[in-house]
Amino acid sequence: MKFIMVILLALSMVLSNSPATYAEDKPTGLEPLPQVRGEGAYLIDVQSGQTLFSKNPNEQLAPASTTKIMTGLLAFERGNLNDIVTVSSTMLNSKLVYGTQVYLEPGEKMSLQDLLYAMLLNSANDAAVTVAEHIGGDVQSFVDLMNQRALEIGATQTHFVNPSGLTEKGHVTTAHDLALIARVAYQNPLFAQYVRTKSHGISRSKPDLPTQMVNENKLLWQDSDVDGIKTGYTSAAENCLVASMTKDGRQLIGVILKSPGREIYTDMQNLFDYGYTNYADKILKPAGSVLSTVMVNNEPVDLKIDRPIYLTQNLADQTPSSLTLKVIPSAGKLTTIKEGQEVAQMEVYDGSTLLDTLTLKAARTIIPQPPIKSSNPNYLSWLVGITLTGVLFLVLFRRKIDAERRSRRRILLTRRRESN
Known part of the structure; x- marks a missing residue:
């Protein structure tokens, strides 16, 4: 009897200590929310x-040298990399440089x-000012x-006051805004190439000046999946980091502002x-999907996207995410269109x-055809013209004959009266 009681007690203890995770609906192996300092x-x-x-995504903070993301973007969009730039006397302004x-x-x-290598890799403030003067005047x-x-x-x-990120009143951004700026900047292939470069040598006309530019982003050196973007530090802004990682066909961009120490790299990795x-x-919609139509000369023309629309799904959330697609039509009526x-x-x-804006392109060409000119004569019109001309001639001829007859009658009547 005691043996049976021991067995029942042991079974009771096993059943009562079954792990609670087996009853959970959420997938196992997911990461908890990261602790970002x-x-x-x-x-x-x-x-x-x-x-x-996100953490305090809309709090305005000093961006330090992550400002140079915008400076670089404008330089790539508006400048010519082969331009030879003459450094100005602004370099002597110790309040700006x-x-x-x-x-x-x-x-x-x-x-x-x-x-740009000096600015984006070495984070040189004098290079940022020189770039700004060259591009903006x-x-x-x-x-x-x-x-x-x-x-x-x-x-x-976001409000910028200088091109380098040095501390000035009113020079602010937010973690959200900086992520948007970095996302757009990284879509520029030249920008992406520069910010993932670990080191690069530049030419100087004088000896004993820095020529080897080394990327300050430590993650770029530690993780082969990391491919940019920019670090920053001032005593007011503290440690700032914008980083990009591309893995398994996905690219993520992270932003951390005003971090107290070097743990910023660990937090970004988390x-x-x-x-x-x-x-x-x-x-959600593959490239080439028809998302709208437009009428051209009373003919429908499909409008397609040339790149896919993606949807990011939280694996722990059983409710599927959804996006809203809104077509912004062009102004005016189209009479011709090309594929x-x-x-x-x-x-x-x-x-x-607003996550993204894509271009809708015509799937085919429609060009109005000019009026067809017949090479054969219009016999009906010709025949009608001849007939009308003939009728008019007969009418006039008949009137002439009638007039002559009346004239003859008057002459005969006149002669008869004279003979009598």
């Missing part, structure tokens, strides 16, 4: 544009290509271009681990957040 943080899926993680430098001297000549005009481009991207809480483990991309012509735009929304 920075004041602001953001993680974005580049393909879909959707947010995977200080901190990390490659020690450019007034009158020194350097290609725009090398200036002067620093203030270039800063105006920076703020204009930020608004175009949707970074509405952000990436969280994004790759907890989320997956699927193609591949950009006709309208497609905006992709996640709730009220």
Whole structure:
């Protein structure tokens, strides 16, 4: 009896200690929310544009040298890498040029290509100012271009005061805005090439000046999947980092602002681990999908996208995500259209957040045909013309004969009266 009681007690203990995880519906192996020590943080899926993680995403903070992402983007969009730039006397302005430098001297000549390597890899503030003067004409005009481009991207809480990121009142961004700017910048192939470069030598006209530019992004050296983007530090901004990782066909961009120490790299790695483990991309609409039609000369023409629309799904969430697609038609009525012509735009929304804007292109060509001119004579018109001419001739001829007859009668009557 005691033996049976022991067996029953043992079974009871086994059953009561069954792991609770077996009853959970959520998939196992998912990463918990990362603990980021920075004041602001953001993680974005580049393909879909959707947010995977955020911490104080709209808090305005100093960006330090991550500012140079925008400076570089404008240089690649507006400049010619082969341009030879003459360094100005602005280099002597210690209020505008200080901190990390490659020690450019007034009158020194350097290609725009090398200036950008110095700025994006070595984070040289003097190179940033020289780039700004070359592209914008002067620093203030270039800063105006920076703020204009930020608004175009949707970074509405960002305001730049200088091209380098040195501390100035009113020079602010947010983790959310910086992620948007980095996403757009990385879509420029030249920008992407530069920020994933580990080191690069530049040409200098004088000896004993820095020539080997080394990328300050430590993750780039530690993880082969990391492919950019930019670091930053000032005493006011503390440690800042924008980083990109591409793995398993997906690209993520992370932002951490105002982090107290070197743990910023560990926190960024944790952000990436969280994004790759907890989320997956699927193609919502493949490239070539027909998403709208337009009428051209009373004929329907399909409008297609030339790149896919992605949807990022949280693997722990059983409720499927959805996106809203909105067509922005072109103004005016189309009378001709060519295959591949950009006709309208497609905006992709996640709730009220604009994620992406794609171009809709015509699937075929329609050109109005000119009126067909017949090479055969119009016999009916010719016949009608001849008939009318004949009738008119007969009428006139008949009138002439009648007039002559009346004239003869008058003459005869006159002669008869005279003979009587």
